[in-house]
Amino acid sequence: MSQHPTAQDLDAAAVARLNDLNAAGKPLTAKTRLAIPAQEMPAQPPAERIHNVREVTLGYSAAQAKLEAQRCLQCPTQPCVKGCPVQINIRGFLQAVAAGDEAAAIAVIKHNSLLPAVCGRVCPQETQCQAECTLGKALKDPEKSVCIGRVERYVADWERENGRIQAPSVKPATGKNVAVIGSGPASLVCAADVRREGHAVTVFEAFHKFGGVMLYGIPEFRLPKKIVEIEVDTLKAMGVTLVPNFVVGRTRKLKDLLEQDGFDAIFIGTGAGLPKFMNIEGENLVGVSSANEYLTRANLMRAYDRGKAATPIAAAKKVVVLGGGNVAMDSARTALRLGAAEVHIVYRRTEKEMPARTEEVAHAKEEGVVFHFLANAKRILGDAQGRVTSLECVRYELGAPDKSGRPRPVLVPDSEYLMDADAVIVAIGNESNPLIKQTTPDLQTDDWGHIVIKEDGSTSVPRVYAGGDIVLGSATVILAMGQGRCAAASINRLLAGA
Amino acid sequence: MTAPHLILAKQQLSTDVFLIRVQAPHIARERRPGQFIMLSLDAEFGERLPLTITDADPAAGWIALLFQRVGQGTNMLAELRVGDAIPVLVGPLGQPTHLEKVGTVVCVGGGIGIAPLFPIAQGLKKVGNHVISIIGARTKELVILEDRMREVSDELFVCTDDGSYGTKSLVTAPLKAVCERQPKPELAVAIGPAIMMKFCAETTRPFGVRTLVSLNTIMVDGTGMCGGCRVTVGGKTKFVCVDGPEFDGHQVDFDGMMKRQLAFRSQEQEALAQWRQTHACKLAAAADAARATG
Ligand SMILES: Cc1cc2nc3c(=O)[nH]c(=O)nc-3n(C[C@H](O)[C@H](O)[C@H](O)COP(=O)(O)OP(=O)(O)OC[C@H]3O[C@@H](n4cnc5c(N)ncnc54)[C@H](O)[C@@H]3O)c2cc1C
Ligand SMILES: Cc1cc2nc3c(=O)[nH]c(=O)nc-3n(C[C@H](O)[C@H](O)[C@H](O)COP(=O)(O)OP(=O)(O)OC[C@H]3O[C@@H](n4cnc5c(N)ncnc54)[C@H](O)[C@@H]3O)c2cc1C
Ligand code: SF4
Ligand code: SF4
Ligand code: FES
Numbered sequence: 001m002s003q004h005p006t007a008q009d010l011d012a013a014a015v016a017r018l019n020d021l022n023a024a025g026k027p028l029t030a031k032t033r034l035a036i037p038a039q040e041m042p043a044q045p046p047a048e049r050i051h052n053v054r055e056v057t058l059g060y061s062a063a064q065a066k067l068e069a070q071r072c073l074q075c076p077t078q079p080c081v082k083g084c085p086v087q088i089n090i091r092g093f094l095q096a097v098a099a100g101d102e103a104a105a106i107a108v109i110k111h112n113s114l115l116p117a118v119c120g121r122v123c124p125q126e127t128q129c130q131a132e133c134t135l136g137k138a139l140k141d142p143e144k145s146v147c148i149g150r151v152e153r154y155v156a157d158w159e160r161e162n163g164r165i166q167a168p169s170v171k172p173a174t175g176k177n178v179a180v181i182g183s184g185p186a187s188l189v190c191a192a193d194v195r196r197e198g199h200a201v202t203v204f205e206a207f208h209k210f211g212g213v214m215l216y217g218i219p220e221f222r223l224p225k226k227i228v229e230i231e232v233d234t235l236k237a238m239g240v241t242l243v244p245n246f247v248v249g250r251t252r253k254l255k256d257l258l259e260q261d262g263f264d265a266i267f268i269g270t271g272a273g274l275p276k277f278m279n280i281e282g283e284n285l286v287g288v289s290s291a292n293e294y295l296t297r298a299n300l301m302r303a304y305d306r307g308k309a310a311t312p313i314a315a316a317k318k319v320v321v322l323g324g325g326n327v328a329m330d331s332a333r334t335a336l337r338l339g340a341a342e343v344h345i346v347y348r349r350t351e352k353e354m355p356a357r358t359e360e361v362a363h364a365k366e367e368g369v370v371f372h373f374l375a376n377a378k379r380i381l382g383d384a385q386g387r388v389t390s391l392e393c394v395r396y397e398l399g400a401p402d403k404s405g406r407p408r409p410v411l412v413p414d415s416e417y418l419m420d421a422d423a424v425i426v427a428i429g430n431e432s433n434p435l436i437k438q439t440t441p442d443l444q445t446d447d448w449g450h451i452v453i454k455e456d457g458s459t460s461v462p463r464v465y466a467g468g469d470i471v472l473g474s475a476t477v478i479l480a481m482g483q484g485r486c487a488a489a490s491i492n493r494l495l496a497g498a
Numbered sequence: 499m500t501a502p503h504l505i506l507a508k509q510q511l512s513t514d515v516f517l518i519r520v521q522a523p524h525i526a527r528e529r530r531p532g533q534f535i536m537l538s539l540d541a542e543f544g545e546r547l548p549l550t551i552t553d554a555d556p557a558a559g560w561i562a563l564l565f566q567r568v569g570q571g572t573n574m575l576a577e578l579r580v581g582d583a584i585p586v587l588v589g590p591l592g593q594p595t596h597l598e599k600v601g602t603v604v605c606v607g608g609g610i611g612i613a614p615l616f617p618i619a620q621g622l623k624k625v626g627n628h629v630i631s632i633i634g635a636r637t638k639e640l641v642i643l644e645d646r647m648r649e650v651s652d653e654l655f656v657c658t659d660d661g662s663y664g665t666k667s668l669v670t671a672p673l674k675a676v677c678e679r680q681p682k683p684e685l686a687v688a689i690g691p692a693i694m695m696k697f698c699a700e701t702t703r704p705f706g707v708r709t710l711v712s713l714n715t716i717m718v719d720g721t722g723m724c725g726g727c728r729v730t731v732g733g734k735t736k737f738v739c740v741d742g743p744e745f746d747g748h749q750v751d752f753d754g755m756m757k758r759q760l761a762f763r764s765q766e767q768e769a770l771a772q773w774r775q776t777h778a779c780k781l782a783a784a785a786d787a788a789r790a791t792g
Binding site: 277385433 | 528586588589590718722730737740760
């Protein structure tokens with residue numbers, strides 16, 4: 001485990017550097033900016049953080065944020081904006097932070113994004129805004145791009161910690177009613193944007209808490225629940241009605257909401273659904289669970305709070321996680337925090353092809369998660385009681401690229417080997433949730449059950465819109481949010497015209 | 499939309515079996531036989547438990563739940579009194595039973611399984627079937643809903659394992675006899691412990707009588723998100739909460755399912771023991787307090 005400077009060290013270094021830069025009193029040249037080192041994110045030491053569920057990263061200090069923002073070259077073409085799914089005026093907010101004006105910065109961000117405290121933490125920046133950044137290109141290393149997400153998080157945290165979050169203003173009541181189904185990022189954003197226009201909005205959520213995957217999927221140590229709760233409170237302050245424990249399609253059918261309950265338009269943001277399994281022998285053994293089940297028990301039902309939580313979670317010593325995405329990293333790191341002595345990740349391709357965010361992989365490694373690349377489970381073995389005891393794995397090598405452009409893993413013959421395990425977590429993605437489709441036959445979906453939408457977010461059923469993972473498959477918070485916004489704009493147009 | 503789910507009535511049917519009526523107008527309006535709810539008694543730390551909707555009155559806005567005290571969750575539920583509220587109640591979930599007139603049907607209920615069986619038998623009767631029912635339990639105490647089952651059945655057999663009531667036999671004995679009749683029944687519905695459903699399916703298989711079973715796997719969300727409720731049916735992975743709870747009994751891998759049901763046995767027992775202990779302390783404290791003030 002590498003040694004990291006403390007938050008205090010990082011702040012002190014940033015303060016000193018800022019003083020140096022400002023001593024000249026002149027605007028910074030591109031050369032000076034290029035010479036400023038990318039600011040490291042302070043974090044809890046690995047050995048300590050695996051014993052708690054508090055947030056791993058601690059956030060930039062004011063000086064670090066200011067210094068990082070001063071690295072921005074203020075490019076006239078702003079290629080970074082093209083990489084951001086909601087086109088935040090990145091140059092604009094960085095300029096404000098560089099000048100020490102957080103209030104102006106948050107206003108710029110909020111113009112395009114309603115959840116910067118979330119996106120600043122969980123966006124895969126390295127493949128989005130930061131992938132396009134001129135600075136990274138100039139330094140020939142995308143990891144040296146301006147750390148846009150971290151500065152975004154700093155600004156959003158500044159707003160929250162200074163009690164400056166204000167509910168957006170709401171126009172006078174229009175008498176129109178909109179139902180929003182689900183309460184993930186797509187839905188929260190859609191609800192806010194529709195409500196702003198003065199329409200009455202009701203959010204129906206199947207669970208007893210609001211926030212979708214941000215609440216029950218992404219763990220506390222990566223996205224504190226408090227942040228999501230504050231966003232939900234903001235909606236409440238805007239006069240949005242939030243109904244928990246209400247499963248649309250079952251508690252009430254979509255058609256009935258439209259035809260009998262007086263809703264003028266509906267947004268469906270029900271997210272991804274049933275977990276995929278590998279369909280291998282032994283997958284139903286006791287001790288094998290989907291990442292969804294594991295993380296839900298851990299997050300929503302707080303299995304980590306062992307004195308209080310009722311949900312049972314197998315106290316495993318050696319956990320094997322199958323998959324290579326964020327969900328796999330979150331499962332592995334959660335398992336450590338629930339007390340596993342050893343956690344292994346088995347992934348079919350190499351580190352380079354792993355879809356997980358670079359930062360999550362780095363954090364998982366620091367925490368001691370062991371990676372097995374170019375391997376996959378062939379079957380899971382159990383004892384007489386049906387409990388998992390081990391995994392039979394096979395090795396792969398990389399072959400020619402497949403349709404996604406990634407090299408296809410090719411099985412190495414006779415490469416079987418055994419790995420002990422007392423818990424296996426399958427994190428290889430999700431199918432789509434079938435509930436609304438089952439009870440709304442004329443809602444058009446594709447072969448995977450994802451709802452088909454037009455560019456404006458509309459579905460095959462009039463007055464019904466959709467967005468987020470139920471449309472995109474497993475995507476990201478920011479993409480879900482973008483679709484929620486787009487659908488809200490369409491709903492607002494529909495209701496203004498009607 | 500969010501009126502509290504008050505307990506309107508409560509009845510103790512035997513030492514461990516309770517029937518409660520809960521205010522839930524939305525669920526009462528939509529529910530069909532075969533469907534269930536998920537409930538939790540503690541939104542912060544609680545587990546969610548699935549229970550079948552035994553009965554409902556859409557006009558009055560209540561649903562009825564019949565449950566057996568087995569672990570921490572059901573024990574806590576049994577403690578609630580009329581006027582208390584259930585903080586988390588969601589439903590109706592699962593696919594409703596496909597109710598159609600097929601001729602003669604045989605409905606088999608074992609133990610607490612009689613609760614989910616009742617609305618299905620009632621529905622099958624309503625659409626015009628000849629309903630033969632078989633209900634069984636370990637002992638007399640555990641035979642529930644006999645009168646209600648009699649109301650909706652053309653014939654009713656009652657049996658107990660120990661012979662303390664009805665015929666001394668397992669439910670599979672009268673089931674076999676019914677299958678041997680000419681003409682044989684068109685459909686069998688068997689609900690009860692996994693082992694009972696397994697043997698009912700084995701009993702009807704040689705007769706080629708289509709057999710529906712309602713599976714009670716472990717569930718976490720009940721809405722098709724976690725995959726915890728998966729079972730193998732006809733060689734494929736199915737999810738009981740959204741694809742079921744009813745399946746073709748001749749296709750279900752009961753042995754696999756029974757193993758999964760035991761998944762959390764040790765933690766469950768621990769939780770129950772802990773609950774009993776704190777509960778006993780609370781009762782003792784309450785008694786002390788009463789003595790002190792009284
Ligand atoms: C473990 C994990 C880690 C992730 N990490 C990242 C990350 O680092 N960065 C990133 O950008 N993305 C990440 N994602 C993906 C991201 O969380 C999702 O893309 C995003 O949350 C999708 O938002 P959504 O609004 O479409 O739906 P969701 O967040 O899935 O919310 C849908 C909501 O709808 C409710 N619902 C479903 N059906 C019904 C119904 N019939 N009636 C009422 N309510 C219903 C659900 O209960 C849920 O609350 C991660 C996902 C997971 C699972
Ligand atoms: C669709 C469905 C309908 C059901 N209907 C009824 C009913 O009408 N009446 C009734 O008494 N019971 C019913 N059950 C079973 C009931 O849900 C369990 O008895 C209850 O969850 C046990 O909780 P506990 O905390 O009291 O016991 P625990 O200590 O948690 O468990 C005791 C036993 O119950 C089983 N169990 C535990 N958790 C669950 C769970 N989440 N889902 C299913 N089984 C579990 C375990 O196999 C264990 O052996 C139904 C189950 C399902 C899936
Ligand atoms: S929202 Fe995401 S992609 Fe857009 S600027 Fe922020 S971190 Fe980058
Ligand atoms: S591309 Fe990079 S350097 Fe250029 S404006 Fe955007 S953040 Fe600044
Ligand atoms: S209970 Fe979670 S998918 Fe069925």
